[in-house]
Amino acid sequence: xxxxxxxxxKVSTPALVLxxxxxxxxxxxxxxxxxxxxxxxxxxxxxxxxxxxxDIMLSGQPGGATxxxxxxxxxxxSHGITDLIYxxxxxxxxxxNIVELMERGADMxxxxxxxxxxxxxxxxGEARNCVFKVLVEVDTDGHRAGLKPDDDVLIEIGALLTASxxxxxxxxxxxxxxxxxxxxxxxxxxxxxQERSRIVRAAENLRAAGLTCEMVSLGxxxxxxxxxxxDGVTEVRAGVFVFQDLFQVSLGVCGYDDMALAVLxxxxxxxxxxxxxxxxxxxxxxxxxxxxxxxxEDLGYGLVTPLGVAPSQGSAxxxxxxQEHGVVSARTENADMSQYKIGDRxxxxxxxxxxxxxxxGFYHVMRGTESVGIWERVNxxxx
Numbered sequence: 001x002x003x004x005x006x007x008x009x010k011v012s013t014p015a016l017v018l019x020x021x022x023x024x025x026x027x028x029x030x031x032x033x034x035x036x037x038x039x040x041x042x043x044x045x046x047x048x049x050x051x052x053x054x055d056i057m058l059s060g061q062p063g064g065a066t067x068x069x070x071x072x073x074x075x076x077x078s079h080g081i082t083d084l085i086y087x088x089x090x091x092x093x094x095x096x097n098i099v100e101l102m103e104r105g106a107d108m109x110x111x112x113x114x115x116x117x118x119x120x121x122x123x124x125g126e127a128r129n130c131v132f133k134v135l136v137e138v139d140t141d142g143h144r145a146g147l148k149p150d151d152d153v154l155i156e157i158g159a160l161l162t163a164s165x166x167x168x169x170x171x172x173x174x175x176x177x178x179x180x181x182x183x184x185x186x187x188x189x190x191x192x193x194q195e196r197s198r199i200v201r202a203a204e205n206l207r208a209a210g211l212t213c214e215m216v217s218l219g220x221x222x223x224x225x226x227x228x229x230x231d232g233v234t235e236v237r238a239g240v241f242v243f244q245d246l247f248q249v250s251l252g253v254c255g256y257d258d259m260a261l262a263v264l265x266x267x268x269x270x271x272x273x274x275x276x277x278x279x280x281x282x283x284x285x286x287x288x289x290x291x292x293x294x295x296x297e298d299l300g301y302g303l304v305t306p307l308g309v310a311p312s313q314g315s316a317x318x319x320x321x322x323q324e325h326g327v328v329s330a331r332t333e334n335a336d337m338s339q340y341k342i343g344d345r346x347x348x349x350x351x352x353x354x355x356x357x358x359x360x361g362f363y364h365v366m367r368g369t370e371s372v373g374i375w376e377r378v379n380x381x382x383x
Contacts, residue, residue: 014285016360022260044239051079125166140198143177171215192223200232250295287355
C-alpha cells in the first residue's frame with residue numbers, strides 16, 4: 001500500500017478515516033477558548049494515540065501531554081514529548097517501567113489518591129534512589145476516583161510526599177466526568193465552575209498546610225469548552241475534542257459536521273422486506289459503545305452516510321452489531337434506504353471516538369477529499 005496516498009474506493013474495509021481539516025479546526029477552537037482564559041492545554045493523547053495528531057494538538061502550547069497507558073507514554077516519549085502525566089492511579093507494579101522512562105529522560109508525573117499508595121511510592125522512590133513526581137487526584141463531582149477537596153487525607157498524603165526523599169508533591173488533578181451527564185451547555189458550564197472551584201480549593205488547602213502545590217490540573221472535553229473562568233488553574237486536559245463524536249454532539253459541545261473521525265465500510269447485503277442494509281463493520285470495528293442512548297436522540301451504534309454526504313444529513317444508523325456485521329436501518333420513517341446498494345461504501349460516524357479508534361491500527365488521513373496518507377496509532381498496553 002502506498003502510505004502517501006489513500007483511495008477510499010480501494011481501501012480494505014472496515015477502515016478508520018480521519019479528516020485533517022476538521023482535526024485542525026477542532027483544535028484551533030479549543031486553543032482559542034483556553035487562550036481567552038489565559039490557561040494552556042495539556043492534551044490527553046489517549047484518543048488520538050498518534051504522534052502526528054499530537055503535534056497538531058500541542059502546537060502553540062507548552063509541550064506537556066497526558067497519557068493513560070505505558071504504551072502511550074513510551075510511544076510519545078520516543079517521538080519527543082518528554083513532559084508526561086500518567087493519568088491513571090499508579091499501580092505499584094508499573095513503577096519499574098516508570099523508572100526506566102525517567103532514566104531515559106522522561107519527566108513523568110504519577111497520580112494517586114490513597115495514603116497506602118503514597119507510602120508505597122515513597123518507599124520505592126527511596127529504595128531506588130530516585131524521586132517520583134506525584135499529583136494527588138481530587139474528586140470534584142462524585143463521578144469516579146479521588147479525594148474530596150476538604151478530606152484530611154489529602155493533607156496527610158501531601159505531607160508524606162513532601163517529607164519523603166523518594167517523592168515530590170507536584171500538585172492536584174481532577175476530571176469532571178459528570179459533565180458527560182449534563183443535559184445542556186449551561187449545565188456543562190456550571191459543572192466546569194464546580195470542577196474549577198473544588199480543585200482550586202484542594203490546592204489552597206494544601207498550601208494552607210504549608211505544602212507546595214504548583215500544578216492545578218483539570219479537564220474534560222465538555223468542561224474545557226464551556227468553562228467561564230479558569231482562575232487558579234494551571235492547565236486544562238482534554239482529548240476527544242480533536243475528533244469529536246456523536247456523544248459530544250448530543251451534549252452540545254460540537255455540531256455533526258465538526259466530527260473528524262469515521263469508519264469506512266462496504267454494503268454487503270440488503271433485506272428488501274425491511275429495508276435494512278448490512279455492512280462489513282460490526283462490533284469490533286465500531287465498538288459497542290451506546291453513549292447516545294440516553295441523550296436527545298438514540299443513534300444506535302453510529303450514524304451512517306454515503307461517501308461525500310455530510311454527517312448532518314445522515315438518514316440512517318447502525319441499529320445492531322455483531323462481531324463483523326453491522327445492521328443499518330432508517331434513522332426516521334421517511335428515510336430512503338433504497339439509495340444504499342451492495343458494493344457501495346459508507347461512513348459510520350461513531351458514538352465515542354476513543355472506543356472506536358482503539359480497534360484500528362492506523363488512520364487513512366484525508367484533507368477534505370484529498371489524500372494525505374496513512375498515520376500510525378499506538379494501541380494496547382505495554383508487553
